[in-house]
Amino acid sequence: MREDFSQGSLDPNTLAKDPIEQFKRWFSEIFAVDPDAPNAVSLATASKLGVPSVRTVLMKLYDAKGFVFFTNYTSRKAKDLEENPHAAMLFPWVRHGRQVIIQGSVSRISTGESLKYFLTRSRGSQLGAWASDQSSVISARGILESKLEEVKQQFAASDVPLPSFWGGYRLEP
Numbered sequence: 001m002r003e004d005f006s007q008g009s010l011d012p013n014t015l016a017k018d019p020i021e022q023f024k025r026w027f028s029e030i031f032a033v034d035p036d037a038p039n040a041v042s043l044a045t046a047s048k049l050g051v052p053s054v055r056t057v058l059m060k061l062y063d064a065k066g067f068v069f070f071t072n073y074t075s076r077k078a079k080d081l082e083e084n085p086h087a088a089m090l091f092p093w094v095r096h097g098r099q100v101i102i103q104g105s106v107s108r109i110s111t112g113e114s115l116k117y118f119l120t121r122s123r124g125s126q127l128g129a130w131a132s133d134q135s136s137v138i139s140a141r142g143i144l145e146s147k148l149e150e151v152k153q154q155f156a157a158s159d160v161p162l163p164s165f166w167g168g169y170r171l172e173p
Contacts, residue, residue: 020064026098034095043057069169071167085105088103108168132147
């Protein structure tokens with residue numbers, strides 16, 4: 001259970017002055033040797049009453065403005081963010097002896113930005129956005145599979161449109 005974490009070091013003299021630039025360096029280094037979801041983050045939110053919640057999401061975009069993830073706007077995380085627009089992300093790059101924590105305010109990105117990303121998703125992922133009622137309890141997997149079949153039929157002869165209840169959020173450090 002105990003691992004040797006002494007292989008890496010952190011020399012303050014080599015750090016970028018811009019934290020986003022430093023993140024970009026580390027993210028690129030990790031992705032080069034371990035491309036299996038270095039963008040998986042633990043996202044912590046809290047309700048208006050301060051009740052915390054954490055879950056794993058995929059950070060899909062980042063730039064000087066912040067870090068973007070996508071979700072169903074009816075999910076618990078979205079409800080938390082509407083009530084309390086502050087969150088923290090943890091990139092747990094444990095095998096590489098590194099973790100990055102980002103805290104800040106969160107806001108929805110534009111519909112245009114969400115659409116741009118949505119169009120890069122596979123058709124199956126687009127359909128999944130329509131079929132899944134995120135954070136809802138279902139009694140059996142068959143319910144989700146039936147909903148997916150309904151959505152496949154609904155959009156069989158057309159492109160899958162961006163759902164009005166789905167889009168991105170940006171965490172601004």
